[in-house]
Amino acid sequence: MTGRDDAPRPAPPHAKRKPRRRVLEDLRPLVRDGKYRIARHAVRHAAAEGFTEHDIVATILHGRELVRYLEDERLLVLGWVPVSSEVKLPLHVVLEFSKPRFVDVVTAFIPRDPHRAPSRARLADVLRYDEHETIIERQGARQDV
Numbered sequence: 001m002t003g004r005d006d007a008p009r010p011a012p013p014h015a016k017r018k019p020r021r022r023v024l025e026d027l028r029p030l031v032r033d034g035k036y037r038i039a040r041h042a043v044r045h046a047a048a049e050g051f052t053e054h055d056i057v058a059t060i061l062h063g064r065e066l067v068r069y070l071e072d073e074r075l076l077v078l079g080w081v082p083v084s085s086e087v088k089l090p091l092h093v094v095l096e097f098s099k100p101r102f103v104d105v106v107t108a109f110i111p112r113d114p115h116r117a118p119s120r121a122r123l124a125d126v127l128r129y130d131e132h133e134t135i136i137e138r139q140g141a142r143q144d145v
Contacts, residue, residue: 020073022097024065027075031060036103042093045109051091055081056108059093066092073098074106081110 030036038053046052059079067076075095080088092111096104 020097020100021070022073022075023068024060024063024075024077024095027095027097027103028061030101030103031057035101036060036105038105039107042105042108045107049110051081051089051108051110055079055091056093056105059091059108060095060103060105063091063093072096 036057038056042056046056059077059081063077063079065075066078069075073096075097077093077095079091079093081091082088089110091108093108094106096106098104
């Protein structure tokens with residue numbers, strides 16, 4: 001035997017790689033350096049809801065991580081948009097970190113219930129941006145999201 005049978009084999013090209021584990025602190029330097037892209041979907045929400053790219057970037061740099069969706073390689077970040085000196089609106093920003101040296105802002109929106117992190121179904125609804133209310137069934141109870 002030559003020992004070749006004991007050597008680890010490379011993963012086949014169709015094998016799915018393990019998702020990266022990254023936190024908001026890992027992504028902030030990339031955003032500070034301008035290595036981010038804001039998706040059209042986030043731009044549409046900004047125009048419809050009255051916040052700006054500056055608000056999105058400020059949320060990433062100064063907000064807090066609410067949820068980490070490891071299998072999707074995404075983070076949900078909570079920040080605040082100043083409306084006046086006394087009033088701030090919550091802003092949720094969804095970041096995708098699948099690229100090692102770049103951050104994608106998937107979407108940004110003003111949440112209906114800012115104290116509750118959205119479910120996958122709610123995020124899917126927000127990403128559709130079809131302005132239709134969906135009904136989600138949870139444990140037999142009917143809820144509007």
